[in-house]
Amino acid sequence: MSTPLTLTTHASISQIAPADWDGLGDGNPFTSHRFLMALEESGSVGPGTGWQPLHLSVDHDGQTVGVAPLYAKSHSQGEYIFDHAWADAYARAGGDYYPKLQCAVPFTPATGARLLAHDPGVRQALLAGMTQVAERGGASGAHVTFCTKAEAELGEETGFLPRVTQQFHWLNRGYDSYDDFLAALSSRKRKAIRKERARAQGFGGSIRHLTGDDLRPEHWDAFWAFYQDTGSRKWGRPYLTRAFFDHIHQTMRDDILLVLAEEDGFPIAGALNFIGPDALYGRYWGCLENHAFLHFELCYHQAIDHAIANGLSRVEAGAQGEHKLARGYEPVPIHSLHWVQDQGFARALDDYLDRERALMGQEIQALADWTPFRKG
Known part of the structure; x- marks a missing residue:
C-alpha cells in the first residue's frame, strides 16, 4: 500500500459503521456487528464488567480495511482459554497482569476469524496495533483467543506466542x-x-x-x-x-x-x-x-x-466435556496467540507453551483413539 495505514481504537463498536465491520467478516455470527453491539447495549460488557470495549480499526485512504474485537480486561473470567496460572505467576514475580488486552468474543468459546481484513498485511497491522495499544496503555500484554489456524501462523510470524488447546466438534x-x-x-x-x-x-x-x-x-x-x-x-x-x-x-x-x-x-x-x-x-x-x-x-x-x-459441516458444542466423545464429537485443536511486554516472562511463557503444545498433541491423539467410530 502506497499510503500509510491509520490505526484507531474505539470505546464502542457503535463508532464503526455496521457495513464497514461486517463487510470485512466471514459471516460468523459472533463477530458480527449486531452480536457485539447486543453485548454492549445490554450491559453484558462495558463499565463494571471487566470487559471494556477497545475495538480496533485500520483505515487506508479513508476506507476501513481491517477491524478486530478488542477489550481491556481487569480479570480473566469469561474467556475459556485460561491464563489464571500465568496471572498468578506474574503477580508473584511482582508485576501487574491486569489490565491486559483481549482480542476475543466475550463469553464465547467458538473458533472464528478475529482479525477481520481481506489483506494479510492488514491483519499483521492489527496485531502490531494491539502491542502498541498495550505498551501505551500500560497493559501487560495482548491475547487473541479462538482464532483460526491461519491467524495463529500469521501471529507467530509477527512475534506472538502460539498456544494450542482442544475442544470436541462433530464433523459432517x-x-x-x-x-x-x-x-x-x-x-x-x-x-x-x-x-x-x-x-x-x-x-x-x-x-x-x-x-x-x-x-x-x-x-x-x-x-x-x-x-x-x-x-x-x-x-x-x-x-x-x-x-x-x-x-x-x-x-x-x-x-x-x-x-x-x-x-x-x-x-x-x-x-x-x-x-x-x-x-x-x-x-x-x-x-x-x-x-x-x-x-x-x-x-x-x-x-x-x-x-x-x-x-x-460441523457442530461446535462449546468448551470442555469428554462426555461428547461417546456422542460422536471429536477432539480438534484450538488456537490462540499471546504477547506480553515483560521479556523475561515472555521467554518463560515461550518455553511453557512449547512443552504444552507437545503434550496437547499427544492428548488429542489419545482422545481420538476413544471416538466411537468403527476402526479401520
Whole structure:
C-alpha cells in the first residue's frame, strides 16, 4: 500500500459503521456487528464488567480495511482459554497482569476469524496495533483467543506466542441422515446412542426447533430462567443480562436455533445455538426439571440432526466435556496467540507453551483413539 495505514481504537463498536465491520467478516455470527453491539447495549460488557470495549480499526485512504474485537480486561473470567496460572505467576514475580488486552468474543468459546481484513498485511497491522495499544496503555500484554489456524501462523510470524488447546466438534462427513452417521459408529456405540435418545425423547413431552419468527418473547422468558439456573451453578453469576436476549431477538433471530423441550406446552429445558454459514454453534443450556439424557439430546443429538438436515459441516458444542466423545464429537485443536511486554516472562511463557503444545498433541491423539467410530 502506497499510503500509510491509520490505526484507531474505539470505546464502542457503535463508532464503526455496521457495513464497514461486517463487510470485512466471514459471516460468523459472533463477530458480527449486531452480536457485539447486543453485548454492549445490554450491559453484558462495558463499565463494571471487566470487559471494556477497545475495538480496533485500520483505515487506508479513508476506507476501513481491517477491524478486530478488542477489550481491556481487569480479570480473566469469561474467556475459556485460561491464563489464571500465568496471572498468578506474574503477580508473584511482582508485576501487574491486569489490565491486559483481549482480542476475543466475550463469553464465547467458538473458533472464528478475529482479525477481520481481506489483506494479510492488514491483519499483521492489527496485531502490531494491539502491542502498541498495550505498551501505551500500560497493559501487560495482548491475547487473541479462538482464532483460526491461519491467524495463529500469521501471529507467530509477527512475534506472538502460539498456544494450542482442544475442544470436541462433530464433523459432517457427508451424512444424509442421522442413521447414516450412526452407521459409521461401532455396533456397541450405535446401540448405546439409540437407547440414550429413546430414553431422552421419552421424558413425557415434545421437542421443538425454533428459529426466526417462530421465536417469541415468551420463549426468551423461559430461556432466561434456564440460563440463570445454569449460570448460578457454573459461574456464580451469569455473564449475560436479560436485555441481551431481547437484543438478539430483534437483530439476530434468523441466526438462532432454540431447541426447546416442553411438557403440556410448558418449557422445561432448552439449548440455544447460533447458526453460522457452515457450522452450528451450541452456546447455552438450562432446565427446570431433570430428565435422564435430556441434556445430551437437546445439546448434542438435536444439533447433529439440524446440521445434517441443513448441510452444515460441523457442530461446535462449546468448551470442555469428554462426555461428547461417546456422542460422536471429536477432539480438534484450538488456537490462540499471546504477547506480553515483560521479556523475561515472555521467554518463560515461550518455553511453557512449547512443552504444552507437545503434550496437547499427544492428548488429542489419545482422545481420538476413544471416538466411537468403527476402526479401520
